[in-house]
Amino acid sequence: MTIKEAQQAVDQWIREYGVRYFSELTNMAVLTEEVGELARVIARKYGDQSFKAGEKDNLGEEMADVLWVLLCLANQTGVDLTEELQKSIDKKTQRDALRHIANPKLQA
Numbered sequence: 001m002t003i004k005e006a007q008q009a010v011d012q013w014i015r016e017y018g019v020r021y022f023s024e025l026t027n028m029a030v031l032t033e034e035v036g037e038l039a040r041v042i043a044r045k046y047g048d049q050s051f052k053a054g055e056k057d058n059l060g061e062e063m064a065d066v067l068w069v070l071l072c073l074a075n076q077t078g079v080d081l082t083e084e085l086q087k088s089i090d091k092k093t094q095r096d097a098l099r100h101i102a103n104p105k106l107q108a
Helices: 003-017 024-045 059-077 081-096
Strands: none
Touching (some): 003 059, 024 059, 059 081
């Protein structure tokens, strides 16, 4: 699935099952909540914390939840994420073409 197809799939789901998009402000709050849930899993899986009883290692599920809400916000605000991601890659390539390669902190 491409990013464009993902945006379209989320939009179709919202129109068919979700009645309407939540407001942009509500979705921003939901995105923050989902990022927090992702952070919790990462802290337990890769950090010093351990999973509590009943918690599960659902890293992929939490990442997908973050992506879902981000796709909703893009759809609501008219952002083409395919185009914007390519612009971001181009910008980083121009700006950082040698920066990371020359960074001694990143050398193994």
